[in-house]
Amino acid sequence: MCDTERVQREAQEGLSWVMEQGAAYADVRVHLDDTAESLVMYDGNLEQNETLSQQGLGVRVLWGGAWGFCGTSDLRRVHDCFARSLGNARTAAALVAIPLEMGEMPGHRSTYQSPVQVDPFSLPLNERIDLLRGLDARLREDWIQRRIVMATTQKKTVQFWNSEGTCIEKRLTNVFGTVMIMAPDKDGQMQRRSHNLYTRGSGTRGWEMITDRELFGNHVDRVKQELADLLPADVLAHGRRSVILLPGQAWLQVHETIGHPLELDRILGYELSYAGGSLVTPGDIGTLRYGSERLNVSSFGNIENSPGSFGFDDDGTPERDYLLIDRGILVNVLSSRAMVNEVNHVAGRTVVKESGGAARATTFYRTPLERMTNVNILPGTDGTVEDIVAATVDGIIVDTPTSWSIGSNREHFHFGCEIAWEVKDGRRTRVLRNPTYQGHTIEFYNALDAVGDASSWRVEQVENCGKGEPNQIMQLGHGVPVVRFDNVLSGEKG
Amino acid sequence: MLDAQTREILRDATDRARRRGIQASLLLHRERSHLLRLGNSSVSLNTTETLTRLKARVVDGCREATHTSLRELTSAQDALDTLEITVAKVREAPAREFEPILERVEEGVAQTGQYDPALAELDGTSKTEGYARIMRDIGPTPTYSGAWSSGATETYLISTATDDEAYHRCTDSQFSLVLKHPTQEWELRTDQSGWRVVDFSAERAVADIMRVLPVYQQREGIKVEPGTYTVLFGPQAMAEILGMALWTGFHGRMYEEKQGWTSHNAMGDTVFGANITVTDDPGDPDTFRYAFDLGGTKRRRYPLVERGCIAGLMYDIETAAKYKRPLTGHTTQTTSVVMDGGHGPDDALAAVVDRERVLWIPALHYMHVPSMAKGLFTGSSRFSAVVVERGKIVAPLFSSRVTESFQNLFNNLAVLAAERVSVNLSDTYGRRAPVAWSIPRYAVAEGVHITDSADSF
Numbered sequence A: 001m002c003d004t005e006r007v008q009r010e011a012q013e014g015l016s017w018v019m020e021q022g023a024a025y026a027d028v029r030v031h032l033d034d035t036a037e038s039l040v041m042y043d044g045n046l047e048q049n050e051t052l053s054q055q056g057l058g059v060r061v062l063w064g065g066a067w068g069f070c071g072t073s074d075l076r077r078v079h080d081c082f083a084r085s086l087g088n089a090r091t092a093a094a095l096v097a098i099p100l101e102m103g104e105m106p107g108h109r110s111t112y113q114s115p116v117q118v119d120p121f122s123l124p125l126n127e128r129i130d131l132l133r134g135l136d137a138r139l140r141e142d143w144i145q146r147r148i149v150m151a152t153t154q155k156k157t158v159q160f161w162n163s164e165g166t167c168i169e170k171r172l173t174n175v176f177g178t179v180m181i182m183a184p185d186k187d188g189q190m191q192r193r194s195h196n197l198y199t200r201g202s203g204t205r206g207w208e209m210i211t212d213r214e215l216f217g218n219h220v221d222r223v224k225q226e227l228a229d230l231l232p233a234d235v236l237a238h239g240r241r242s243v244i245l246l247p248g249q250a251w252l253q254v255h256e257t258i259g260h261p262l263e264l265d266r267i268l269g270y271e272l273s274y275a276g277g278s279l280v281t282p283g284d285i286g287t288l289r290y291g292s293e294r295l296n297v298s299s300f301g302n303i304e305n306s307p308g309s310f311g312f313d314d315d316g317t318p319e320r321d322y323l324l325i326d327r328g329i330l331v332n333v334l335s336s337r338a339m340v341n342e343v344n345h346v347a348g349r350t351v352v353k354e355s356g357g358a359a360r361a362t363t364f365y366r367t368p369l370e371r372m373t374n375v376n377i378l379p380g381t382d383g384t385v386e387d388i389v390a391a392t393v394d395g396i397i398v399d400t401p402t403s404w405s406i407g408s409n410r411e412h413f414h415f416g417c418e419i420a421w422e423v424k425d426g427r428r429t430r431v432l433r434n435p436t437y438q439g440h441t442i443e444f445y446n447a448l449d450a451v452g453d454a455s456s457w458r459v460e461q462v463e464n465c466g467k468g469e470p471n472q473i474m475q476l477g478h479g480v481p482v483v484r485f486d487n488v489l490s491g492e493k494g
Numbered sequence B: 001m002l003d004a005q006t007r008e009i010l011r012d013a014t015d016r017a018r019r020r021g022i023q024a025s026l027l028l029h030r031e032r033s034h035l036l037r038l039g040n041s042s043v044s045l046n047t048t049e050t051l052t053r054l055k056a057r058v059v060d061g062c063r064e065a066t067h068t069s070l071r072e073l074t075s076a077q078d079a080l081d082t083l084e085i086t087v088a089k090v091r092e093a094p095a096r097e098f099e100p101i102l103e104r105v106e107e108g109v110a111q112t113g114q115y116d117p118a119l120a121e122l123d124g125t126s127k128t129e130g131y132a133r134i135m136r137d138i139g140p141t142p143t144y145s146g147a148w149s150s151g152a153t154e155t156y157l158i159s160t161a162t163d164d165e166a167y168h169r170c171t172d173s174q175f176s177l178v179l180k181h182p183t184q185e186w187e188l189r190t191d192q193s194g195w196r197v198v199d200f201s202a203e204r205a206v207a208d209i210m211r212v213l214p215v216y217q218q219r220e221g222i223k224v225e226p227g228t229y230t231v232l233f234g235p236q237a238m239a240e241i242l243g244m245a246l247w248t249g250f251h252g253r254m255y256e257e258k259q260g261w262t263s264h265n266a267m268g269d270t271v272f273g274a275n276i277t278v279t280d281d282p283g284d285p286d287t288f289r290y291a292f293d294l295g296g297t298k299r300r301r302y303p304l305v306e307r308g309c310i311a312g313l314m315y316d317i318e319t320a321a322k323y324k325r326p327l328t329g330h331t332t333q334t335t336s337v338v339m340d341g342g343h344g345p346d347d348a349l350a351a352v353v354d355r356e357r358v359l360w361i362p363a364l365h366y367m368h369v370p371s372m373a374k375g376l377f378t379g380s381s382r383f384s385a386v387v388v389e390r391g392k393i394v395a396p397l398f399s400s401r402v403t404e405s406f407q408n409l410f411n412n413l414a415v416l417a418a419e420r421v422s423v424n425l426s427d428t429y430g431r432r433a434p435v436a437w438s439i440p441r442y443a444v445a446e447g448v449h450i451t452d453s454a455d456s457f
């Protein structure tokens, strides 16, 4: 086992050493207790019973305006990790057009802990498995061909120190859950319906979330009924109509066409070789009409119990609640410390005043980059889901993604969903299969003509957002209400 | 072979498990990875990772559990701890309705043929010089981005099922370069793949970019209206489409559970045109070659599509156990898929010289499958796409969405290049697992549906 005090002491010594070598900034993240579990009950059989425990450290050094990074699972070689990171930064500094700067932030000592009532790992494994078994039993029907119940739990302690004297310890816990069932439709093609564990935005985020029936278990019967309704349903016809997104779909719309394009590294062109660019330019911040007056979008949102709430980012910046879009106008972006000066320089004016606290790394061996925290559409004044349906002449309601394909600058998109309900003259008339819809981001959000009130607003959890090279998976959240868009192209031809 | 100390630790842990009557496997994965990232014509990240993972899997009748420790393996006790955690978990696991298959090293192997010590040691200095040279040769106007990932990986598998050990050591490199014009906003890209240092060539990267750079500099982009078009797909696009088609149509799980687009077909049914033959060939030198999969099964040449007919499905160890099928060597990310070439000339433009108008789409961005059952995929053009008329590049193409079925596409490939190229499909999300496929240099597809287009790149 590793010697915790030795690693901590050597990490502090390493920070001093790289600064003596002329580094402008350095930080180190140490993971000594980092465990994840994935349980998958597939057709009643525990097909995945996996755990991962990891230990290691990652060192980031800014030298000559360039980043070097080194991550290792070998805790015996703390100093080597600092030396390699510094060496990498020195090499990188040979080819720098725009030197990066971290700005200044006073050092602080802080802690953060996810609010948790029941630590999932404090329970015996068979108690977690029993929950899955119970849900699986409730899903079982002769006509249902596939039953999948999944629970993923994560718990990690991250120790962060930087060259400014900041020292942070974060204890983060995540619980994700999914139920999904499948059956063949009248054409013999497999249809599916599912439900993902969500949160209300306040409260705790331990194992008690997944045992909260309102958030998870009570949805089993609804999911079964909706799959049964899908099987004899007609396919959605190609055409233009209003599209109402339930929160189970609205989160992905926000994620892909607001969250990702507002990441500052994408805006500045640092993701071009992988994830892509952005339809937003630095000069657009403060001026671009992104959507209709009804569109208000925040980052973080003071949400207590989301995977996107983590106390302090991996630059050491406290999480901040601020508006990204204010009554349709783009007013801010998702940012880290090292991008603030650059965006203001490119824009020729101050468009970002301070870091948005969005520098996040998936684990110790990856470097922080601009990430979503919680990117949220704020509740509106157009009432409940049923109020919005009642005010819709010709449309569909859609829920739960099956496919997502987005343009490289997030300027256009195509989504497939599990289910649609037709709406005619203010009433749900029937269920429709294979719904898809597509659009162009700015035109689409400017056609936002109804935003539900707090009654439909909830926080959808995202377990697997991929970005960056080397690739990183991140967990985050989206608080979203029901939303309606006018004149959207939906369904496929033929 | 694996270093003697680590090998001894793992052999000893396996022997101890065997003596206790425990059915277990141990999989060691050790990587030294390096990635240099270019953004805004600067090195935006220069990163090194040294990681060791030990995965234990224990099977007890119909019960199963796995545990992975990502930490340095320094002593016999580390391996025993990982094993003990897994043994404890399996005791609590409920019995399945079917018996899991334990990893079994079918034949002892130590495969080190694709290992280049020079690539294993390649660091940021050489990569920085490579990018700097390309930037000098092309000129200062565009903004340069890219990523160059390289690394050395060791994989070692042992289980209580046999005395044999399977060992694999390789190096791999994945290079990309992206150019973006600061005001015209077009984006061009070139990629390279290989397992040796000498597989990279700055000259080749420059030449590939220069093929389309003049037309991007001189001509305005074209927006095409939705409709059907003849599309000249590049190897990256073809590999991505083929990958989605195989995932949704040729994986045993998808087929057995009637989730994919081949669900209502039988072995031997014709699903593609007669000019389509696809094989998983772990002997192909364009690919990263693995002699065994992570279940210990020897990987053999495995036909998937023969002259348009379904010839084989890929089963991982879990699906094979559940549906009682033979193991096919597909408990792995690292397949060596080879799509046979046709009779097309080496020059893609010469292949479309008699066609009025063709859209040349080298790569598709963010593909997805709106209907697995129907085999419907969608994705949009991105880098280096152009409009070609009578064999001449006439203009850059704005971002255009292709929404098509696998069946339509692979039944309407009018021309396939005779020459195949290596396409690197590795990702770096988890453990390093190099993947490259061998794909025709281009494919001319008739009647492809463009369903949306933007007025920007």
Ligand SMILES: [Zn+2]
Pocket (backbone or CB within 6 Å): A255, A260, A464, A465, A466
């Ligand atoms: Zn994402």
